Amino acid sequence: MSSPFSTFLRALRLRSGMRQHELAKLLGYEQAYVSAIELGAKPPSEEFMGKLDRGLSLNERDNLEMRQAAEQSRRRFVLPADVPTETYLLCHELWEKIDRLYPAQIRALRELVRIDELLTDEPTYGPARLRRRRLKEDAEM
Structure with missing residues (x-):
């Protein structure tokens, strides 16, 4: 399976009209290393990303996308020491099943994790305005 960075790198290379061996030569790496990154077998190093940025003269948007793909x-991952026990258990359970989750489960988990973002995007509605009752003598019959 490919990682977000491997997908980014392949798209960037193809957009630049280069073959793996050409990109590798430009950056000063072996073609096998570029291939391993594109396949998601190896993560990119900071050095590699710096050379990629300079070698292809990435614009600000591409550089930001590259950094984000690397982070993703x-x-x-290292959990902060002060997280609740439930967080440890959640991470452990997820790790135990990570390679057996169905795509639908992964989508559902991702949406659940982002629910706080989704809630802030929705407008909040205040209580409906209540109409004052008319007095009996004002009511039409």
């Missing part, structure tokens, strides 16, 4: 492709 991280494989190792």
Whole structure:
């Protein structure tokens, strides 16, 4: 499977009209290393991203997208020491099943994690305005 960074790198390389060996030569790497990154087998190093930025003269948007894709492709995470026990248990359970989750489960989990963002995008509605009752003598019959 490909990582967000490998997808980004392949698209960037193809958009630049280069083959893997050409990109590798431009950046000073072996073609096998570029291939391993594009396949998601290896993560990109900071050095690689710097050379990619300079070698292809990335614009600000592409550089930001590259950094974001690298962050999204991280494989190792460290929990802060002060998280609740439930957080440890959640991470452990997720890790135990990570390679057996169905795509629908992954989509559902991602939406659940982002629910706070979704809620802030929705307008909040105040209580409906209540109409004052008319007095009996004002009521039409």
